[in-house]
Each structure stands twice: as structure tokens, then as C-alpha cells.
Amino acid sequence: MRALDISVVGATGVVGTALIKLLEKSEIAVDRLRLFASSSGARQLKFRDQTYLVEALRDIRNIDDTKTDIAFFSAGGDVSAVWGPRFASQGALVIDNSNAFRMRPDVPLIVPQVNACSLTVRPPSGIVANPNCSTIQLVRALRPLIATFGVNQVLLTTYQAASGVGRRGINELEDGAEAWLKGSTRPAAESFPVSLAFNVIPQIGEISSEGVALEERKLVQESRKIFGMPRLQLTATCVRVPVKTCHSEAVYVEFDDHVRLEQVHELLANEPGVRLYADEIRDGYPTPRFLGGPAYVHVGRVRVNPENPRGLWMWVVADNVQVGAALNALLIAQLVIANNLMDET
Template sequence: MGYKIVVAGATGNVGREMLNILAEREFPVDEIAALASRRSLGTECSFGDDTLITQDLDTFDFTGWDMALFAIGSEATKKYAPKAAAAGCVVIDNSSLYRYDPQVPLIVPEVNPSAVHDYANKNIIANPNCSTAQMVVALKPLHDRATIKRVVVSTYQSVSGAGKDGMDELWDQTKAIYNPTSEVPPAKFTKQIAFNVIPHIDSFMDSGETKEEWKMVAETKKIVDTRIKVTATCVRVPVFVGHSEAINIEFEDFLDEDEAREILRTAPGILVVDKREDGGYVTPVESAGDYATFISRIRQDSTIENGLNLWCVSDNLRKGAALNAVQIAELLGREVLKKG
């Protein structure tokens, strides 16, 4: 016996990845519904060898469905998630709407799986921000060994994190650079993204941080440990898929780089590729389409007493969004609902 699954936002980048990953991982599905807004009604979506026709999110009845994976943004989630939850369908939400609600668990299954039992507070589980998800997968096993005091992270985030419009803008601007008769001014981003980097993701806050940077701080504390201090600089780069992060970690106890490398090699969800030679590391192009969070460039930081540096890369549409949501669904099914 399997589950009745809903994917809301099935025509978007993340929604399509959710359908792909559910099929790839052979999630025990008895019935599946692809939902979209009325402007996308009737659009075809692939689910393994099957083709789904999108249904109207606005009129869909969630009664009798087990789980709904939401990839529809905060405004639509505010309207439809309580409706689904009230009908007895557990919502796994990819937006930021519920991430900071103390009654809603924020889950990365490799890091805090026991939090899944708190879903019953509101029948909602939150999926973390893409940049946070991959970082905490790397931090948790190291924190368990040597206790992290402080993290300094700089991100290099792909344009797919801004959706299809972001990917289109990079593509169109890149083509325009080689065609002097055309020009594509910034629309999705604040400055030209082709052949450029932009130190600005999401809105600015009074503190001078951007909302993306604040999210990494707040979410790391909620998922891993409230005592960890985090400071982030988030940068948009001209890469289509795959987020990269340079992470500096200060521990309470000394942790040798070789021991750290072995800890990470055996940690769930991680692949270590760390050879001190040309090409002995992973880049975002190589992470695209993969499930893993890749760790490279592990080395001691001699400028502080107990410091370590590492390079972290992952497919943001997968571990940063769709894969993590499906893993939450697997965890919920395995630990709580127990039907599959």
C-alpha cells in the first residue's frame, strides 16, 4: 500500500524536479496529482513513464490525500497550505512562509530527522532555503564531533535559485553580449548577471544583511544548534544550476583536517572529492542532476585556534529544494504514516 501524493506548482522548476525525483527514487505512490494555477491548467508534466495533466490548485479537494509537496511561493502557500492541512493532508512546503514558525518543524533529514514528529502541530513541515540545506548537511557531523562555535560562509548561488526568469535572463544576456545589435537590460536581477557576480540576493534589511543572508543564520540555528554563530555573504553568479559555498568553521575543540575528511566521507548525503591536484574538487557543473552534497578543499585554518575551511557544492534544485522535500516525505512515511 502506497501514498496519495500531491505536487503543487508542478509546472515550475522545483515542481518538475519533485515529480522527477519521486519517480527516480521509486517513492511508493498509489495516486499522484499535479496541481498548477489556472494559467497553467492542462499543462502536461512527466512522472516517470507517465504523463500527468495539471489540475486547478484553486478548486482541488485535498481530502483523502496523504502528503502535498508545495512549490508555489509564500503568497499562494499562505492561502492553500492551511486548506490542505485542515483536510488531513500533510504539507511539505518549499517556501519561506513557515520556516521560522516555532510550531512548524524545519527539516533536513540527514541532520534533524527526529523533528518530523512535530508535523502534527499544524500538519505542515517546512523545507529550508537552498543555501542552508547543503551547508547544514556538511556542518552536522562535524558539530557532533567538535562542537561548532562560529561559521563564516560566502555563497556562489546559481541563477536557477531565482526561477525560470533568472535562467532566461542569464541565457538572453549571454547571447546579447555576442550580438552588438541587441541588448537585454536587467529585469529579474538588479544588475547584469552575464559575465558578472552580484552580491545581493533577496531584499536588504536594516542591519545591512540581505534576507538570504539572514535566512542562513536563522535556519542553521533552528536546524542544527541555536548556539552556533553564523555570518553570511550571499552572491549570485552566472551559473545555471548548482550552488557553491566557501565555509570557514571555528570549533570549540580541535579537529584535524584528516579526521574531518573521514567524518564527512561516512556522513549521510555527502560525497568527499578532495585531491590536492588540478581538478581534484567538484564544481557546480558537475553537481547538476546529482543527489549528493559534495565537499572539497578541506584544510586547516591556521589563523584561529580550532579552524577548518571547506568547499561545498550541490544542485540547488535537488538538495536545495525538490530532493530535500522528497526525502522529508520518505522520512514522514517511514517514521510516522507507515503505509508504504
């Protein structure tokens, strides 16, 4: 495979910087790298022993400046909606981390460990969507179960970290915690509906007239699209918690028939990229603060419902910046390269 021209839009954000580090360690040959942010601020980043100036996206005046082989977007939906199609129109394959294109029928929504078969040809839109962070860890944990058993419904509650809204979310959590400890009764809240410090917030995204938050709709719609199961029964409550990084999910799966815990353990233990915490496999259970292995989806507290032998609980934790965003984007790029889609026109 030839060396590629690669652009990263949102290069200075939490996901963008994580992606650049992963790309640096990957085997992808890079001929030219361009880094973009909403404003450059004369910032420089290092990549493979070279220093690159972060350019301001708004300073692009010539459409030819958007020519590249792969463009990673991690700058939010508004930026992606405007600039993603511009890059794609000049021949770039856009890998987008926002919600701007996920449900478009001409845009594949890809988790390579789950539905790589949905990206065997280059999409006519020139865009591939990265799913929501909480969706990625969910479908990776569910994949071996859905592939083996008939699933009646999935119920879950998420416990999502401040980094889900980027660096500003982390900063607001830290500043709010410091203000609270110094006696402030109402620390400032801009990234969240109310202050997240020492708090939990049962709302992520705008709430519809039906009482469903945007994050909850994403989980349903995206999971259905990824699995190719438009009638999958899934419902969720999404909660923001005062954790810097790593999302957690309490997931309840009800199957069509009785389920054996031993078989579930075997399936999860053998699933690539999943770490199972169970008797004689790994002690304890995963928690966000002490999570090791940021490239894995961690699953613990796996148990059959004693009141319903068709029901199964599991606790799923993953690094939302790595597994839930940057790593998945890089794996999409590697899948594209492996399938020789870069040379398709």
C-alpha cells in the same frame, strides 16, 4: 504502507518537475496524483506511464478538492501561505519548499540527514518545511563537525546559481548573456537587481536597515533551528553568480580547540550523502558546471588555517534544485512514511 494520494503544487516549475521525476523513480506507491500550477495552459505531464493534466490552482472551488495524503508545494511563498493551510486543514501533510512557514514554532524544519529526530510525530500544523537551498548543503556539510567538535563560529560566502529563482532566472541569465554578446550594454533585469550575465551580485533578497539581505538571514535563522543551537554564531554574504544550476559556498569554521585535518577528512568521508575531495580520496575539487552526483553534497579545498589551528576552510557545492529542494522534499516524505505519520490524526 498503503498507496497514497499525492498532490504537487508548482508542478511545471524547475523544482516541481525535478520532484516529479524523483517521485516517479521512488518506491512510494501512488494511488492518485494531482498536478497543479498557477495556470494550467492545458499542459500535460507523464508519470509512471500515465499522462496527467496540470490543473490550475485558482480553479479549485470546493475545499474537498484539496483532500490528499501528501501535498508538495514549490510555487513560492505567496501561494504556500494561502493554499498550504487549506490543504492541511483537509488532512494533507504539506511539505513546503517556500519561506512561508520555516520559522514557525509549530512547523518542523527538516533535513533528514541532520535532524530526522525533529519529525517523529505528525506536526499539529500539518506542515513540514523544506529549508532554503543554501542552508541544506551547509548543514549537511557541517553536521559531522558540529557533532564532534565545539564550534565557536561559522563564516561563509555563497555563490548561488540563477536557478535559485526558478526557470525565469535561468531564462534571464541565458537571454542576458546572448544580448551582451550581441552588443547590448545593459541587458534586461527582472529576476535580479541588475543583469546577472557576466556579472556577480552581492544581494539575494531584500536588504534590511542593518544591511543584511534576506538570504543571509535565512542561513542564520534556519541553521540555528535545524541544529537546535539558538546561539550558533554564523554570518554570511550571499552572492548571485552567472551559473545556471548548483550553489557553491566558501565556509570557514572556527572551533573551540585545535583541529586535526586527518580527523576532519575521516568525518566528512564517512558522512552519508557527502563526497569528499581530498588526497587519496578523490582528486581535485567540485565545481558547479562539472558536478557529478546531483544527490550528493560535494566538499573540497578542506584545509586548516595556517594562521589559526582552530580554523578550517572548506568549499561546498551542491545541486540546489536536487539536494537543495526536490530531493530533500522527497526524503521528508519518505521519513514521514517510515515513521508511520501518515496514519496519525
